[in-house]
Amino acid sequence: MDILDLAFMQRALLAALLVGVTAPAIGTYLVQRRQALMGDGLGHVALTGVGLGFLLNDSPVWMATAVCIVGAVVMELIRWYGRTRGDIALAMLFYGGMAGGVMLMNLSDSGSSANLSSYLFGSIATVSEEDIVAICILAAFVILTTVGLRRQLFAICQDEEFARVTGLPVRLLNLLVAVTAAVTVTVAMRVVGLLLVSALMVIPVAASQQIARSFKATFALAVGIGVTVTVSGTATSYYADVPSGATIVLFAIGLFVLLTALAAPLAKRRAGKAQAAAECTLDVPGARTAADDVKV
């Protein structure tokens, strides 16, 4: 029987596709401003939302979204104001979020430990009709933001101080990045799980960087890699009966290793070309050599 005939697999594959697009999309900006692990922290915080959903008999996805957005806003506030104690404050937020989630799940009637682990590590068999609607809406928000505001977000992540002097509303845009990351966490939660969400925001970007030279290409290739690993990982998870989140992340790491191996000869060729160009232009009597030019 074909896996596309199964309703739950259709849902799982659609969810996987959307995760494959959204996680690397926002991940590219997070990696660019060296906040690669922000998704991990938000994943911890989201568990409190899941717990609340179970306790209040409300949708865990929407509750996780709400709590995660609050967490993201608090993180941004800590970044603005909490210079010195920032690390400690973030630790409180992350571990408080995780502990709170486990506690709330435990207090609720329907929150079993099987349920808990399906949210922590992802479980494609449990993506409900209701979940998929939420995932589609949230993914649309993430895609609109990361693609529609790519020039503005690139600027604030590349050089925040410069972006502020261009007059962009940098604080608002920073907040938007954090909120978008939070939303992505809940998009990805059902397929890869809260503990592995961050891997899908970071690894495809790291893999893509091995061969891409522009931001645009890094973004596009990271999304391509993301979709490849989430869809193939989800299918594999069905056929081999292995956990989806772990499969997807291992596939992503595999692609990272592969692209790194491919990148070495590519970089060598590019370096050779650059060298040749430098030799020609510097062949002027009395001109300074490249050695005078201080490397950043």
Added chain:
Amino acid sequence: MEQPVISLRGATASLGGRPVLRGVDLTVRRGEVVALLGANGSGKSTAVRSIVGQVPLTGGELELFGTPRRRFRDWARVGYVPQRTTAAGGVPATVREVVSAGRLARTRFGMMRKADKEAVIGALELVGMDDRLGDSVDALSGGQHQRVLIARALAGEPELLIMDEPMAGVDLASQEVLAEALRAQVARGATVLLVLHELGPLEPLIDRAVVLRDGCVVHDGPPPEAVGQHALPGHDHVHPHAGPAAEPIRTGLLT
């Protein structure tokens, strides 16, 4: 009388609880090229960053184009080149992508139109980097990197250019290119404030030099000649109370 482009009066600012600017007066009039000089740590970057609103003033007054800084919104008129740091983004970016960010001062949330794309190319032509459009900025030398950052500031076609040590770590060839680019900006009527360590190839362009020491202005007048060989004009009279720990101004210009 025409309003000065930058008017800083009695500016004080603190960083980490330590006073860094201790009553700085700095006026830059339209069309002027003013060099801000001084030893490392004398507060040059802080002064410049307070002008562009990145360091809050604890006292004094600041006006840009005759508008109090608090009410100033017209950032498209200002081009800023921050002091270069080693921090590149975590993701590769091309020369074109970085310089296009400078155009956001004009486009904001709008589309990047043909004129905007041409302005980006034009800015890169000015610094002689238009042949490197598609190259990753990580692959550039220090001097080329600095040229890209200047092109980024020029992409918005600013009336006022503020540059923090644009010549630091830049090879002589790049310095000449930058001097030429600056000359073109001045010729089209731009006003320039730049932080420098030594005047170098820019010397003929500079109308006035302001020297900072320990957060105070110790010289404001014609640029010192033959930097490093003579003390600044009026050096001995301007700060007769300088303590024994204070180093002569010329040291700052040599480093």
